[in-house]
Amino acid sequence: MTIRVRFAPAPSGSIHVGNARTALFNWLYARHNGGVMVLRVEDTDRSRVSEESFRAVLDDLRWLGLNWDEGPEVGGPYAPYRQSERLDIYRAVVDRLLLAGLAYPCFCTPEELEERRKAAMAAGRRPGYDGRCYRLTDVERTKFEAEGRPYVIRFHVPEEGSTTFRDLVTGHVTVDHAQIDDFVLVRKDGFPLYNLAAPVDDGMMHMTHVIRGLDLQPSTPRQILLHYALGNEIPEYGHLPLILGADGQPLSKRHGEVSIGWYREHGFLPEALVNYLALLGWSPRDGSVILPLSQIVAQFQIEDVGASPARFDLEKLTWMNGEYIRSLPDDELLRRLEPFLVRVGLVSDPPSAAERSLMAAVVPLVKTRIERLDQAAALVAGIFREVPVDPAAAEKVLGEEYVPELLERSAAALEGLEAWDRDGIEAALRGVQTEMGLKPRKAFVPFYVAVLGSNVGAPIFDSMALIGREKVLDRLRQVREKFFPGPGAAGGT
Numbered sequence: 001m002t003i004r005v006r007f008a009p010a011p012s013g014s015i016h017v018g019n020a021r022t023a024l025f026n027w028l029y030a031r032h033n034g035g036v037m038v039l040r041v042e043d044t045d046r047s048r049v050s051e052e053s054f055r056a057v058l059d060d061l062r063w064l065g066l067n068w069d070e071g072p073e074v075g076g077p078y079a080p081y082r083q084s085e086r087l088d089i090y091r092a093v094v095d096r097l098l099l100a101g102l103a104y105p106c107f108c109t110p111e112e113l114e115e116r117r118k119a120a121m122a123a124g125r126r127p128g129y130d131g132r133c134y135r136l137t138d139v140e141r142t143k144f145e146a147e148g149r150p151y152v153i154r155f156h157v158p159e160e161g162s163t164t165f166r167d168l169v170t171g172h173v174t175v176d177h178a179q180i181d182d183f184v185l186v187r188k189d190g191f192p193l194y195n196l197a198a199p200v201d202d203g204m205m206h207m208t209h210v211i212r213g214l215d216l217q218p219s220t221p222r223q224i225l226l227h228y229a230l231g232n233e234i235p236e237y238g239h240l241p242l243i244l245g246a247d248g249q250p251l252s253k254r255h256g257e258v259s260i261g262w263y264r265e266h267g268f269l270p271e272a273l274v275n276y277l278a279l280l281g282w283s284p285r286d287g288s289v290i291l292p293l294s295q296i297v298a299q300f301q302i303e304d305v306g307a308s309p310a311r312f313d314l315e316k317l318t319w320m321n322g323e324y325i326r327s328l329p330d331d332e333l334l335r336r337l338e339p340f341l342v343r344v345g346l347v348s349d350p351p352s353a354a355e356r357s358l359m360a361a362v363v364p365l366v367k368t369r370i371e372r373l374d375q376a377a378a379l380v381a382g383i384f385r386e387v388p389v390d391p392a393a394a395e396k397v398l399g400e401e402y403v404p405e406l407l408e409r410s411a412a413a414l415e416g417l418e419a420w421d422r423d424g425i426e427a428a429l430r431g432v433q434t435e436m437g438l439k440p441r442k443a444f445v446p447f448y449v450a451v452l453g454s455n456v457g458a459p460i461f462d463s464m465a466l467i468g469r470e471k472v473l474d475r476l477r478q479v480r481e482k483f484f485p486g487p488g489a490a491g492g493t
Helices: 016-032 053-065 089-098 110-124 138-146 195-203 212-231 260-265 270-278 293-299 314-327 328-341 352-368 373-382 391-398 404-417 423-436 442-450 460-467 467-482
Strands: 003-009 036-039 103-106 152-155 161-168 172-177 182-188 209-211 236-240
Touching: 016 053, 016 182, 016 209, 016 236, 016 270, 016 293, 036 089, 053 260, 053 270, 089 103, 089 152, 089 182, 089 195, 089 328, 103 442, 110 423, 138 152, 152 212, 161 212, 161 236, 161 442, 172 212, 195 212, 209 212, 209 467, 212 314, 260 423, 270 293, 270 314, 328 352, 328 373, 352 373, 352 460, 373 442, 373 460, 391 442, 391 467, 404 423, 404 467, 423 442, 423 460, 442 460, 442 467
Parallel strands: 003 036, 209 236
Antiparallel strands: 103 152, 152 182, 161 172
16 A cells, blocks of 8 residues: 555645644655655635745645645646535535435524533533434425525534544544534535545545644544545544644744744844754654764654644744754855845845855855855855944944054054964964953954954954955044044054
């Protein structure tokens, strides 16, 4: 038997972290078992789905490296793979169910449903749908239809018995049919709901396994009943544990951004994010934390997914991202940094030859100092262009009494250098440091502020070498004139 799994998002924008993990676990299960990964888009809710959000799903999956074997833009034997293009299929299925007496129109209004719900609660009964329209006579049904009364289509759940399935993650689940309402298959507007479209497609596309979030486990008995009604093979189900935020509550936007798009924009590497997502609920048997995707595929087994909630830790993800950044070859890190430097205007798009050369020179300077790609620009901005001195840094660092003399003497020492390179710059500034009896931090942090505009940046000697003699001396002169006006303030240049 060929393993067939699917990722079936309802696109409303960039993929949520939880959905991305679901996509990943399905992908891993397919790849580990030599199976087929299907992408199926559940886009029948016209209030939420747009072409832009559909494209965002495809872009996010491709960025994560989660390619699909069947689906949009790939095709396959069970196309189309967008549910909005399969409406005729669902209508035909509903007609079959109606004809067989397994489904029926429900004419109850929201007000009637609410009134009966309150009455049931007041009487101590379960406040579910009471099956009233299933018991309508032909005359009553014909009357409602003649009036043009809107209706939904409900599936009739057997009144006796129960449904049991073995969840691959949480174990055996049994639900009495008395606890399952006659659920809605089709809205009043004629569009199918999830509990119709998902099992219809799972059956027609011969899904062998359905791996999805734990929040969807309550829908499984309903879908199994529909599978039986349609004569489908029943897939195996596995429901992944919830992802919690730091406060122990289900991960949501109150914990910060939770979309894959946010992580892309903020300089996380896809391989780091995939590695981290894999560890949310799954543990490799060799105990590793940093695992290339090929090793995750080799080790992944659904039996190793735990049922306990997983906690999303942004600090741990950020640390892991830094580890991946440091593991990249310099030329590859340069390629990945380029869009972030372009975005803030440090280099043109595309970069010129001179800009590309400078970018290559700064990569080794930031590689061990960043944990996200978007952090690099702030460290190297002063190398690519003149950056106004940060007022807070100026007040804190340049306000020290010794700084005017330090800058004055250092400018003179730098101006006298025969060769303008890193080693010469370091020797000149360390010479002044020694003469003035200063500790390294006191001697060199003022140059970060004066030359780079901030008290943080790439290593200062390397930065000054890349900026060039004339620009460095000019920046020192400007700082001395602005912050230390008076006789001799501009001396030495």
